[in-house]
Amino acid sequence: MTESIAQIRDMDLRLKSGENVLHILKSITFSIARGEVVSAVGPSGSGKTSLLMVLAGLEKATSGTVVVGGTDLGALNEDQLADVRRGTIGILFQNFHLIPSMTALENVALALEIAFSDLPLSEIRMRARQALAEVGLSEREDHLPSALSGGEQQRVGLARAIVTRPKLLLADEPTGNLDQQTAASAIELLFGLAKRNTMAVLLITHDDALARRADRQMRMDRGELHELDGTSA
Numbered sequence: 764m765t766e767s768i769a770q771i772r773d774m775d776l777r778l779k780s781g782e783n784v785l786h787i788l789k790s791i792t793f794s795i796a797r798g799e800v801v802s803a804v805g806p807s808g809s810g811k812t813s814l815l816m817v818l819a820g821l822e823k824a825t826s827g828t829v830v831v832g833g834t835d836l837g838a839l840n841e842d843q844l845a846d847v848r849r850g851t852i853g854i855l856f857q858n859f860h861l862i863p864s865m866t867a868l869e870n871v872a873l874a875l876e877i878a879f880s881d882l883p884l885s886e887i888r889m890r891a892r893q894a895l896a897e898v899g900l901s902e903r904e905d906h907l908p909s910a911l912s913g914g915e916q917q918r919v920g921l922a923r924a925i926v927t928r929p930k931l932l933l934a935d936e937p938t939g940n941l942d943q944q945t946a947a948s949a950i951e952l953l954f955g956l957a958k959r960n961t962m963a964v965l966l967i968t969h970d971d972a973l974a975r976r977a978d979r980q981m982r983m984d985r986g987e988l989h990e991l992d993g994t995s996a
C-alpha cells in the first residue's frame with residue numbers, strides 16, 4: 764500500500780465574516796500519497812487557497828480530520844503545528860516572498876536556519892548551496908532578488924521551499940507571475956524535483972494545461988472538491 768502523506772476526511776471550514784459564518788470548504792475528503800503530484804484547479808473564490816491553508820496548519824478545520832505526515836493537526840496547539848510545518852511542509856507562493864536585501868543564498872539559508880536553528884552555520888550554507896544547485900542557480904548565489912529574472916526568483920523560492928526536505932510541498936499559483944514558457948519550465952523543474960526527492964506536491968493553479976501534467980487532478984467548485992480522473996482517496 765502506498766504511504767499517505769496527507770489524509771483529509773469529511774473536512775469543513777467555516778469562517779466568521781462580521782455577523783455571518785461562511786461555509787468555505789464543504790465535506791472535503793482526499794489523500795495525497797508519498798511522492799504524488801496532485802493539482803487543484805477551480806474558479807476564483809472556490810476555496811483553493813483555503814484548502815492549502817488548512818493543510819499547512821495555518822487555518823484550523825471546523826470539523827473532520829486532517830492528518831499530515833502521520834500527525835492529526837486537529838489535536839495540536841500552535842507550537843506543535845509550527846513543528847509539523849518545519850519538519851514536513853514546504854510552501855511555494857505566487858509572489859516569491861523573497862527578502863529583497865538578502866542574496867539568493869541568504870534567502871534559502873534563512874529558511875533552513877529558522878526551521879532547524881541548531882544546525883551549524885557551515886551545514887546550513889552547504890545545504891542552501893545544494894538546494895540552489897538543484898534548481899540550476901549555482902551561478903546566482905550572490906545575487907539580490909532585484910538582479911534576478913521572475914523565473915529565477917521563483918527558482919530561488921523553490922530552493923527555499925525544498926531546502927528543509929519537506930515531505931509535502933504546497934504550491935499556490937507558483938507560476939501565476941511568469942510568462943507561459945517560463946511557467947512551463949518552472950513546473951517541469953518542480954515535478955522533476957518532486958519525483959527525485961519523493962516529495963508530494965499539491966499544486967494550485969488556474970492553468971489547465973499545467974494541472975493536467977500532475978499525477979492526479981482535482982477541481983474545487985464552491986467549496987467542494989471533485990476528483991477529475993475517477994481516482995479517489
Ligand SMILES: Nc1ncnc2c1ncn2[C@@H]1O[C@H](COP(=O)(O)OP(=O)(O)OP(=O)(O)O)[C@@H](O)[C@H]1O
Pocket residue numbers: 778779780785787805806807808809810811812813814983
Ligand atoms: N479569512 C477569511 N475570512 C472570511 N472569508 C474568507 C477568508 N479567507 C477566504 N475567505 C473566503 O473564502 C472563499 C474562498 O477563498 P480562497 O482564497 O480559498 O479561494 P481561491 O479559490 O483560492 O481563490 P483565488 O483563485 O482567487 O485565489 C472566498 O469567498 C473568500 O472570500
